Amino acid sequence: EDQVTQSPEALRLQEGESSSLNCSYTVSGLRGLFWYRQDPGKGPEFLFTLYSAGEEKEKERLKATLTKKESFLHITAPKPEDSATYLCAVRSNYQLIWGAGTKLIIKP
Amino acid sequence: EAGVTQFPSHSVIEKGQTVTLRCDPISGHDNLYWYRRVMGKEIKFLLHFVKESKQDESGMPNNRFLAERTGGTYSTLKVQPAELEDSGVYFCASSQGLDGVQFFGPGTRLTVL
Numbered sequence: 001e002d003q004v005t006q007s008p009e010a011l012r013l014q015e016g017e018s019s020s021l022n023c024s025y026t027v028s029g030l031r032g033l034f035w036y037r038q039d040p041g042k043g044p045e046f047l048f049t050l051y052s053a054g055e056e057k058e059k060e061r062l063k064a065t066l067t068k069k070e071s072f073l074h075i076t077a078p079k080p081e082d083s084a085t086y087l088c089a090v091r092s093n094y095q096l097i098w099g100a101g102t103k104l105i106i107k108p
Numbered sequence: 109e110a111g112v113t114q115f116p117s118h119s120v121i122e123k124g125q126t127v128t129l130r131c132d133p134i135s136g137h138d139n140l141y142w143y144r145r146v147m148g149k150e151i152k153f154l155l156h157f158v159k160e161s162k163q164d165e166s167g168m169p170n171n172r173f174l175a176e177r178t179g180g181t182y183s184t185l186k187v188q189p190a191e192l193e194d195s196g197v198y199f200c201a202s203s204q205g206l207d208g209v210q211f212f213g214p215g216t217r218l219t220v221l
Binding site for chain 2: 031045049094095100
């Protein structure tokens with residue numbers, strides 16, 4: 001069965017304190033792994049797509065990496081505006097299968 | 109360019125009533141998806157349209173849910189009759205191709221009392 005597990009559920013960091021979020025997955029026929037950001041009361045906002053092991057993508061303070069079993073979202077020197085829920089999803093048969101998300105709080 | 113829009117943003121109805129949710133995808137996007145997040149759970153797939161045709165409706169919970177996309181533009185999702193367990197946030201997404209990035213709307217929060 002296709003499954004996505006994210007950890008930790010919640011993460012509190014001080015401003016400037018770097019860390020990583022984990023997304024482990026099992027899927028038959030990966031057609032892409034996606035990272036989204038979600039703010040309260042809004043829909044998921046696309047961040048990155050990764051397709052093959054070893055691939056990396058960067059955007060500002062965020063960097064996503066992919067292995068055959070998991071993906072990491074590294075956040076470097078975060079700012080309070082990076083506070084959000086970060087969602088990981090894998091595409092299987094064109095639908096997205098989602099993890100429960102990691103709620104990230106950055107304290108000034 | 110306008111993003112995915114959904115209407116209404118919130119809906120509160122009594123058990124047994126009918127509710128219709130609407131989604132307008134990004135212009136030119138043939139693929140339209142409906143997802144749902146119930147309280148405390150992860151987002152779950154409901155169905156996928158390619159233009160006006162249902163490509164995959166494997167996630168639809170039961171026959172109280174009816175989705176349409178007449179003319180291949182906007183889509184509606186009707187729940188009739190609504191039950192308590194239908195409460196949650198309903199998201200719509202659209203993509204340019206089958207393998208395109210899915211862009212999401214802000215969601216409709218449905219509360220069934």
